[in-house]
Amino acid sequence: MPANNLKKGGPGPKIAEADSFEKTYLQKKFLVSRQTVEEAMRATGNNRQLVEDYLIKYTTGKTSILL
Numbered sequence: 451m452p453a454n455n456l457k458k459g460g461p462g463p464k465i466a467e468a469d470s471f472e473k474t475y476l477q478k479k480f481l482v483s484r485q486t487v488e489e490a491m492r493a494t495g496n497n498r499q500l501v502e503d504y505l506i507k508y509t510t511g512k513t514s515i516l517l
Contacts, residue, residue, distance in 0.1 A: 465496045480505040 465472045476487045482505060490508070494500035 463498055465491065465498050465501060467491065467496060476501065476505065480509050482509060 473484055473487045477484050486508065490501045490504040494504050
């Protein structure tokens with residue numbers, strides 16, 4: 451049995467600061483500039499959910515509800 455049988459695919463809970471793919475993905479998803487994505491990461495840290503919440507507030511002015 452392989453040792454990594456519990457490993458799941460998909461994005462993790464953290465965003466690597468040097469990973470340009472992650473920044474480009476968020477930039478396209480929220481239709482914002484790269485500078486805005488970097489600003490969101492500086493303001494909230496590298497937690498994916500917090501960065502996405504920041505960008506939602508930035509683009510729509512709405513807050514997301516965490517369940």
